[in-house]
Structure formats: C-alpha cells, structure tokens
Amino acid sequence: MNFPSPDWAAVRAQFPILTQVQDNGEPLLYFDSAASSQKPQVVIEALTRFYEHDNANVHRGFYELSARATEHYEAARGRVAHFIGAEDSEIVFTRGTTEAINLVAFAWCRKNLRPGDVILLTELEHHSNLVPWQLAAERHGATLRFVTVLGDDGSLDEAAVPGLLTEEVKLFAFPHISNSLGTITPAEDWCALARNRGIITLVDGAQSVGHIPVNVKELGCDFLAFSGHKICGPTGIGALYGTAQALADMPPFHGGGEMIESVQYERSTYREAPARFEAGTPPIAGAIGLAAACDYLAALGMEAIAAHDEILTARLVDTLNRIDGVRAIGPQGKRGALSSFIMDGVHPHDLVTFASGRGLALRGGHHCTQPLMRKLKLPGTARASLYFYNTEEEIDRLGEILTDTRRYFA
Amino acid sequence: MNFPSPDWAAVRAQFPILTQVQDNGEPLLYFDSAASSQKPQVVIEALTRFYEHDNANVHRGFYELSARATEHYEAARGRVAHFIGAEDSEIVFTRGTTEAINLVAFAWCRKNLRPGDVILLTELEHHSNLVPWQLAAERHGATLRFVTVLGDDGSLDEAAVPGLLTEEVKLFAFPHISNSLGTITPAEDWCALARNRGIITLVDGAQSVGHIPVNVKELGCDFLAFSGHKICGPTGIGALYGTAQALADMPPFHGGGEMIESVQYERSTYREAPARFEAGTPPIAGAIGLAAACDYLAALGMEAIAAHDEILTARLVDTLNRIDGVRAIGPQGKRGALSSFIMDGVHPHDLVTFASGRGLALRGGHHCTQPLMRKLKLPGTARASLYFYNTEEEIDRLGEILTDTRRYFA
Amino acid sequence: MNPLDELYQQVILEHARRPQNHGPQPVPPAFHAEGVNPSCGDEIEVWVTFADDGTIQKISFDGQGCAISQSAASVMTGKAGGLSPEGARGLIANFHDIVTGSAEVDFDQFGEMAAFAGVRQFPQRVKCAMLGWRALEQALKQAHPAP
C-alpha cells in the first residue's frame, strides 16, 4: 500500500463524543456508524464558525455577509463534488440519501417513465431505495423487478443481471454496499452494462461514499445518492450526483424561491440544474459542514480509511464467529464495514438492549430491509458497524460483551 | 402592555455575529432578517451539544445514545408544537417553509385536487407559495385564482374574498405577512370563512411565526408553514403544522425509511402522520436547534418581541420617509417588521451594493415576488427588515447611509 | 437491581422461553388480529374466542419476537381469559400504565404483569411490550365494534 496511514489513535481523539461515559458508568463503544457516524471537532467547528461569522441567506444578497455565505455555500458544492470526482454543477444538495432518491423517483420518472416500463432493483434494497420506486411505479403504471439474493451471505444472482436488463427496463437502482449484509455490488460493471443499453443507473451510495474511494466517473453511474450524517457530516444534508445529461432530463420537482428563472402569476420558467432542484433556502450550514467532512476524509485519505475499515471489519467478523452460538451473516470475502449476526435463542432486540447496558451501541432489527429479512427468514439481526475511529480493543470488548449476553439469556 | 420587556441590549449581546466588523472596517448593520435571522449563542450551543454528546440516528436504536437522540428529537417536536399552540403529532419537520408547502402541494393535492378545481392565492405570494401551486395545478388540471393587490401600500381586495371562495375552490393559501411589502393579512377571518365553506387553508407563516404571537388553534388554519432559519434557528429545518384531520387526508409523499409500517418487495403500508411524512434520517440536530430557538423566543416573550418589532419598524418607516428622494412602500398602519423602499434614480441593486460598502446589509430586488413587482411596475425594491436585536441607533445610521447613497448616485 | 436485570426479570425470561397459549390456533369462529412493530418489523398474531355472555373464552398468540414482546403476550393470555370486554380493556390500560410508568406497581394487585415495570426505563421497548396487547385491543374492537 503506497499511501500514508494516519495515526488512528490521534484521529479518534478528534471525535468529542467518543470519550463519553454512558449513564451506567461504561465507556461508549459505538458500533452503529452505518446508521449514523460520529462527528469530528473540525466539522462541529465549521457549523459554529458559519453561524458566528458568516450566516446570511444565499444567492439573492448583495451585501458582504450574504456574498460570503453564498461563496461558502457554492464552494461547499465544489468541495463535495471534488470528493466524488464530479463537476460542481452535478451536485444537488438534499437532506440525505432518501431525499436524493425521491427527487429522481419523482422528477426523472415523471418525464421518463411510461406504463409498462420496468425499474430494476435488487433484493438487498434499503427501504429508502425501494419505497420511492414502489410509489413511482404506482404513479406511472410501471413495475419493479429484482435481482435475487441467493442466501444470507448476501450474494446476488449476478449472472442473471444481463438477462434482467431488458428493453422495458428504464432505470436500474441498486446499493453500492448493502447496509444490512455488507454485500459490495459490482457497481462499475452494472453501470457499464446499463449504459450500453441506454438504461439509467442510480447507485445508493449511503454505505460506500466515505468508506471506500468513490469516483463517479469511474463508477459510470448516472445518479449517485449519499448522506452527510453517515460520513462525519451534519444531519439534514446529503447530495444527489447526476450527470449533466441526467439532471437536464428532469423537470422541476419542488417549486419555490431560488429554482426559478422568471415567475408570472400563471406560469414560471426554471433555472438549470443544480439550482432547479434546490427550491427555497437551502441547508446552508449543513452543506458547509458536509464539505468540511469531505475535506476531513480526503485529508485522512480514502484509501487509508478503506484499508483501516477492512482490517477492523475482518477482526469484527472473526470475533463474532468465535463466540459460541453466534453466526456472522454476510459475504465471506470483501464486505462493507459492518456485520449482521444472529445469536442462538436470543432475539436481536434483547441482545442489543443487554449490550447497551454494557455501553455497546449496536443496532438490532430489520435495518430498513424488511423484505430481505423476510426472504432470508430472519427475525431481524443484530448489526455491528464501524468506521475508522473504532479500535481493535473495542472489537475485543464487543466480543466479551456478546459472550456475556449469550450467557445471560441462555 | 402587561408583559415584562427584556433588556434588549443584553439580548443583542447573545448574538455573536452582531459584534462583527466588516472587511472594510465598518460595523455590521444587519437589516436582512426577513431573508434569514441571526442566531443566539444558545441555539449554536444546542447544535454543538448534540453533536458532542447525543448524536446517533433516531427511532430504530435500542442503545442509550440513540434512545437519547430520539428523546431529544421527539421532545423538539413537542417544543416546536407548543410554541405555536399545536399538538406534537401535528408537526412535521421539513427543511423549511418551501418544503412544507411543497409537501401539501404534492400529497394533499394528489388526493384532493381534481380537474376544474381552483386554488386561491393572493397576488402577494412569495415564489415559494406560488410555484408549488402552479406545478400542482398543472399536474391535476386545476387553476389558480388570486386575491388582487390594490396598490403599493400592499393592501388586498379583502372585500372580494367571500366572492372568490366559490365552490370550485378547494384550497386557499396566503401569507400571514408579506415578505416584500409587510402587509398583514386578516388570516383569522379568512381561515374562518374558508372553514365554513369546507375549504382547506394553508397559511405561509414564514414572516409571522417568531415575529408575532401565532397560535394555530386561534388562527383556525388547516396548515401552517414556517422556517427555522428566519426565527433564530438553524438552516435546513422548518415545520409544517397540519390539523390531525388535514394530515390524515394526505397520502405519503417521499418514500423511505421511518415512514413505513410494513414493507414488502411489491408494496408497503405507511405510518400515521407525522412519521408518514418524514422519510429517511431527519435533520435531527436541526430540529433540536429549532426547538432551542422556539424556547428562546418564548422566554423573551412573543408579545414583547412583537411590541419591540413594532417600535423599531415605526422608526424605520419614519426614517426612510424623511430621506429626500426615498419612498417607503407598504401599509401605512400595522405591518410586518420590514419596509421596502425605492430611491429616485437609483436602482435597488446599486443602492444595496453601496450600502454594503458602509456595513449595511439590505436586500434589493424582487424578494421572490416577481409577479407582484411587475404588477406594481417596480424594478424591484430595496428592503430593510429587522428583528428584536436591531437597535434605534442602527436605524439612525441606516438613515445616514441612505442619505449618502442618494448623494453618490444622483 | 440494575435497569437491565429489572427489565429482564426471571419471570419474563421464563415466559419468553416457554410462552403459554402459543402457536397458530386458527379456531373459527375466533377473532383474529395482528400487531406489527414498525420500528423492528416484529409481528404477533392473537386469536380470541368469546363466550355467549361476551367474556373471553380462549385466547392464544403466535409470532416470533423479542423476550419482552413474547413474554408480555404470554402473560396476557394468562390474564385475559374469562374477562368481560370492559374488563379486558381495563387490563390493557393497566398494563400500558405499568410499562410506561404511569402506575405504581403493586405485585399483589397486578401479579406477573408487575414484572414489566422495568420496561419504563427503556422507552424504545414499550412498543415491544404492548405488541400483543394492542392486537387484543384490535380483536376486541372487531368483536364489539363501538356503537
């Protein structure tokens, strides 16, 4: 590996919350970064600095403060774009992944989806990359098709994909990394395949951006959605990447200030993307905070983060599998920085509640993938997910706590 | 007046940005609160505290941090609800006024608007309370009608309203206070009139909430929209109030995590409001910051704020009218905490640019009310808007700067 | 007792391991209702038959779930039998008060239901505890629709 590895202990120290002791006196062991990551000081300070020094509404102000706020906001767009290898004008700020996907499901589908058309998804989908398409299909008389999951190792029937990408398929949306099983999809191949056939792709990057290096041009997708709060940024901010062409192919969605060109009482004309899709006052501080997070991650180095994630994840899976009565679920080889698991005779909710009593923050349940859990006949799972600020000691401690948990309920 | 008046100088000192000196050495004179307000320390600290102590995703977590984040988030909903006299379950968190209005324009209209139906608006509308209805009307074959503005005093043809509220009218949306002229609409009367006829009302409260006491039950509206960033809260957060009945009459809008009850691959069922309308990870910190802002305003006292706004606004209008060649536009009597004005021979953009050179933050242009400006044959206006942190000295200084401005360009 | 041990009292763990009146029992003309916990996806089904005088004759449940939801449903089936609809509604209210902390908990009065007082320290688990009870409420509504 030819990239410098940061001093991870020093990096961890930049996250104020991680030194926290829980109510019951236990130190916090945070293993729920796939749901939401923690924030480094530098991101929190970016928000504070904005509100204390630069706060004003953007775009329509000619005074110094507003000019500065606008500059910071648009610079934030550029910094976020740069982080994923996009052009500034290809980034629409949204509340998060969910809103980004809904934007496409409304605006793109309104123009491009006809009765009889098909949207292709995978059986791995998070509800946020499933329900918007169900609603869009209902609005436009289209139907959904799914790439099948073959087992609880999270593998997909990849061989079937070329056959599934038929002429009726207008859009192919899939996760880059599954949030409940950790499966990494062959996103580049699928995007190339789809593009060859004129099918638009949307990659749900909620679990990949910020964890592995993501370059949209190499990925070759038409749309990519991701959330700030999962990659060290604030809540309430995320982004939709779209190629200039894909964005231009979308009529307006939300109407309001900022997205218009000329308004009359009876009708209006609209600006080009990205402004067209940012109606109303945007989450200005959020965008600036997200840019700070992107810069922070880039400074650590996305290759270094991915490599560190990988080491920790391997130890996590290994630790889980060593515990009597525990089975890690998901891919054998490379996977996202998380592992779902089940414990014999202990329901995931009881497991995570008990673990919480020891300071361990795990998630239990369906992880917003109900149909997948039903298909795999799992009553939910417990999930440990991590990020570069976790340590090997924390993973060892997680192992001990899970051993105790089994004993308690058995 | 039987309410205690705060020490306004001490209150002002709670806003870090207001001590700022501009690049050119001038102290900041912030007169653009109608576009976005400044933030008191206590709101900024609420954000920092959340990220440093309580940050986790909400609703689906059983561990301590997530339980705490959820508690804070839902308590924030209650605090915001309380601020406007609503029930917790009647508050949907949105990005701001614009998103709140779009939510109704999509979800409510989808179920309730038929070809031939009419949406009644006023000619005062901000683009954010106009364009969403244009788009909705287009989707559903409905038309828009407008309550006429009678002149640049911003008065509306109120006498015509009963006649305009015909049977085809399904929804009546109007601003509580106009952001470009300051007109205060007879919102209570209109809501009562509409309710009597079974017509749904939406009040655009972007300029009223946080400036005057607003109680939705006394107002009698079905929906109310407002933005956090205009009332001392963070950017990227706002709320839609809807009566339980009105919210129940809306099908889902955005799809995704949190808003579902049960998901299968082909179809889903949805939760009740407000969860139904909050797809995906919400702006958790934003909601908590908004609640802090509401508590802050409530502690100052909304009557006291309104009374102070009124004194300052009167002085502002008076100051403007004393300047040679300047004319304040808008209502003679009671008005919102702002005044648009024009200066003979000086375009608003030049005026605000010059004023900015003296540290004065004004807004110039159409204020997102292009059709209104066109109707009044104004090439835009300059606008000074204020909040309780402004001072009489600042207003006097504004007068001096505008006098200089006239001299410069004349 | 620490909060965890209060939550997972022995009686709860016992009921969770060996629930009473458990398993699919679709005996017509039983009234049947389902509960779904949207935050976790857990589902429970409840069957109720009523005697001629309207009292609950037989009650059983099925479904997988956490120790709290399973044991709460199990305890419910032991408590609700023989009750009138009003009595059953009162019991549901009692149980809700116990798990949310609105009620003083008296073991003599509430018996095994009192063991669920530990839930009040885990607000996220209230829905788990109520899952079967809400389904019973539904079944009552079906059998005796409000006038």
Added chain:
Amino acid sequence: MNPLDELYQQVILEHARRPQNHGPQPVPPAFHAEGVNPSCGDEIEVWVTFADDGTIQKISFDGQGCAISQSAASVMTGKAGGLSPEGARGLIANFHDIVTGSAEVDFDQFGEMAAFAGVRQFPQRVKCAMLGWRALEQALKQAHPAP
C-alpha cells in the same frame, strides 16, 4: 480607490445615466434576444442587424436595470458595431474576463470596458454586468447557428 469607487467609476455612472443606443428599436429584420437575471428579475432586450458580409451593423438595447447592467450594455453597443461574429464573440469573452478577474486590465487595449474591472470584487454583480452581453451572444447564435 476603495472597492465601491472602483465599481462605480465615473464612466460607468455616466453611461448608466445616459445610455447609448437605448430604447425599443424593433427594426426588422433585426435579431432580438432577451437576458434575464434570475437573482434579481432584471431584464434586458438587445436588437442586432447584420450587414451582408455578416458584420454587426446596428445594435441597441432596452430595459431597466442597475447602473452596472445598463452601463455595461451601453458600452457594449458602442464597441460591438462593425465587428464580425467571431470578433463579437471575442469581445464578449474579453468582457467576461475583465469582470471576473481572469484578465489583466489594460485601458489602452479595452478602452471603456476596462472600467468594469471593479466588478470582480463583487461576484454577485457579474451577472448584472453580463446581462446585455449574454443577450448579444444569444442574438449571434440566432443569426449564425452553429453548424
């Protein structure tokens, strides 16, 4: 000179007060284009007639706007007459470079256009300065569509 005085140089204020080639002049077969500044709603109209050899014969504009947009359009009408389409496109690029700060500003080379260098310190006003120039660009496109 402070930034304001640099922005509002005397020549700019003069042009704004008494713009050249200003007023509605819809002389067919003139090419006509409009510019709208979405951030303020200011609109400008530009009319251009071309000689047989393709050079700009007559150019005028109309519309209300700020001193920057009016004076920039006025200066434009003085500069663009007689230019070939390529020459006019080059001029537009020059002017854009001046107001955005990508060009060294040489009064000898650019004449009155150089007075707009002060705009670069006010990025929000770049659109104002370019308003008429963008309309000219449009009119050129109409007259000489790209092959």
